[in-house]
Amino acid sequence: MAAVETESAPLTLESLPTDPLLLILSFLDYRDLINCCYVSRRLSQLSSHDPLWRRHCKKYWLISEEEKTQKNQCWKSLFIDTYSDVGRYIDHYAAIKKAWDDLKKYLEPRCPRMVLSLKEGAREEDLDAVEAQIGCKLPDDYRCSYRIHNGQKLVVPGLLGSMALSNHYRSEDLLDVDTAAGGFQQRQGLKYCLPLTFCIHTGLSQYIAVEAAEGRNKNEVFYQCPDQMARNPAAIDMFIIGATFTDWFTSYVNNVVSGGFPIIRDQIFRYVHDAECVATTGDITVSVSTSFLPELSSVHPPHYFFTYRIRIEMSKDALPEKACQLDSRYWRITNAKGDVEEVQGPGVVGEFPIISPGRVYEYTSCTTFSTTSGYMEGYYTFHFLYFKDKIFNVAIPRFHMACPTFRVSIARLIFIEYLLGAGENAVNDIIKISAFRDVMYSMATVVNNTVLHIWKLLRE
Helix, strand or coil: CCCCCCCCCCCCCHHHHHHHHHHCCCCCCHHHHHHHHCCCCCHHHCCCHHHHHHHHHHHCCCCCHHHHHHHHHCCCHHHHHHHHHHHHHHCCCHHHHHHHHHHHHHCCCCCCCHHHHEEECCCHHHHHHHHHHHHHCCHHHHHHHHHHCCCCCCCCCCCCEEEEEEEEEEECECCHHHHHHHHHHHCCCCCEECCEEEEECCCCCEEEECCCCCCCCCCEEEEEECCCCCCCCCCCEEEEEEEEHHHHHHHHHHHHHCCCEECCCCCEEECCCEEEEEEECCCCEEEEEECCHHHHCCCCCCEEEEEEEEEEEEEECCCHHHHHEEEEEEEEEECCCEEEEEEEECCCCCEECCCCCCCCCEEEEEECCCCEEEEEHHHEEECCCCCCCCCEEEEEEEEEEECEEEEEHHHHHHEEEHHHHHHHHHHHHHHHHHHHHHHHHHHHHHHHHHHHHHHHHCCC
């Protein structure tokens, strides 16, 4: 009997089952899903399957189920509507939006006035107008953030953190885009830099470089630090705070919402606490947080200012007779060169606190280094209230302080390159040039011996 040959039908897209196709489509990005709409009628229908767009709405726009219900739209419509509004920021929106959402959620019960100071988001046309005004393009992640919130009202405390010492106070507001545009810099030393923050007490601002100029990288965020030895307003060193706006903003928010920056009296204080900076002696625990103050620091001359906040706490389980009073302090301060300074004195910041079970005493003080980093350690001497002749020491853990990465002004680098290229006659040459005279007088004594030494080594 002859075998009956049957010819199988060719496999086509139309003949494939729906479920496997939907599974395949679920792995595609939104761009590929849109492209599928133009391949065939069936793929167009399948790529419009609403659950496929749920993942993209959550991934790119952070749209929740509650928001979808409130807006009474399908997932695909939500995606398309949001994309038509902020689609140019799709690579930044989720990270920036999450940071804002996390920050507001954390601050609302703790600093409600700060949250109320936030402004509504700017419009695209507002941001376009600012670009036309300053003659430069704003970074997309900066624009994205300002679409969500256009900075804050100029209030105290500011959103970008505070710092308080006995004779110094700083609180930085996040500027709205119009105010920032008014402070856009065209002068030498800060060319193409836009202020992000402002402190009404110190005049301090953090800047973002909207163009690469004068040795700065595009989109870099920094504190300016005038070169006090150059006598040249264009000589401005920089403490680098972030490589991009996103890097700068999200890292700050992470420090706040993780509790890394404490909230004290409705203000965010930019103290950094190292979990290892804790020491316990008997029933007393000492912990330390530190902060760098750029507004009181300089690279030239080298002067780096730090503040530290110390918390002294007695265990609530300690016996009542363990109550004691602090008599004196001892510090051993070491800079990056290994130079050691010892300091001893009565009390702390003019006080002699009493510590009893469950009680906490906190105080703030400061120190300076001529190097970019250093550390401190020491002990407090206490006496018991009920046994006044019995004294004991409580260890202060070693805590390190380091300034942010900094970049020397291009004006200083050009000057030093000139000296290195000119050799032994450089100093006399520069004195003869009136345009460099002021710079020369302030810097020659610092670099002359070094330059001559290097020149002689090169000549040999």
